[in-house]
Amino acid sequence: MKKVFTQSLLLAVLLAGSHNVLAENTTMNITTAQLAPEGLQQLIDRHFAIWNNTDAVEREKAFAAVYSADFFVADYAGLNTGADRVNAAISKIQAQHPGFIFTPAPVEWNHGIARVTWGYGPKDNPTLVRGEDVFTVSAGRLTSARVFLNK
The missing domain is CATH 1.20.5 (Single alpha-helices involved in coiled-coils or other helix-helix interfaces)
Structure with missing residues (x-):
C-alpha cells in the first residue's frame, strides 16, 4: 500500500x-509585441497642446477631436470628468503656475495603454516638475488620463 x-x-x-x-x-x-495605433503620437501631442494652451475657449474647441465624451483625468487633487471639469482643472493649474508648459517625451504603448513621461516648468527650466500620464485609448480618442508626479 x-x-x-x-x-x-x-x-x-x-x-x-x-x-x-x-x-x-x-x-x-x-508574441508580446504590439504596435501602437496609427496616429497615437499625434493624439498625445494634441492633448499636450490643449494643456499648454492658455485660452480656455480654444481648448474646449479642441476637446472633441482628442477626448471621448466621458474622458476623465485622475490626479492627486481628484477626479475631473467631462470637458467642462477638465477645462476648469487646466485653468486652475495654469493659474497656479503662470508661464509653465508641459514638455512630453514620446508616447509608449502597451496593449491598450499609453504612457508619457513629461516635464513641467517655465521655458528656462522645463523639467522643474517631472511626471507621467497613463492613458486609455478607444476609437481614436483618449478616454482617461491618470497623472503621477515624480517627487
Whole structure:
C-alpha cells in the first residue's frame, strides 16, 4: 500500500511538473509585441497642446477631436470628468503656475495603454516638475488620463 501511494505521489509530481513546463513553453511562444495605433503620437501631442494652451475657449474647441465624451483625468487633487471639469482643472493649474508648459517625451504603448513621461516648468527650466500620464485609448480618442508626479 505504501509503495502504491509513493508511486501515485511521484506520478502526480511528474505530471504536475510536465504541465508547468508545457505551460511555460506555451507562454513563451506567444508574441508580446504590439504596435501602437496609427496616429497615437499625434493624439498625445494634441492633448499636450490643449494643456499648454492658455485660452480656455480654444481648448474646449479642441476637446472633441482628442477626448471621448466621458474622458476623465485622475490626479492627486481628484477626479475631473467631462470637458467642462477638465477645462476648469487646466485653468486652475495654469493659474497656479503662470508661464509653465508641459514638455512630453514620446508616447509608449502597451496593449491598450499609453504612457508619457513629461516635464513641467517655465521655458528656462522645463523639467522643474517631472511626471507621467497613463492613458486609455478607444476609437481614436483618449478616454482617461491618470497623472503621477515624480517627487
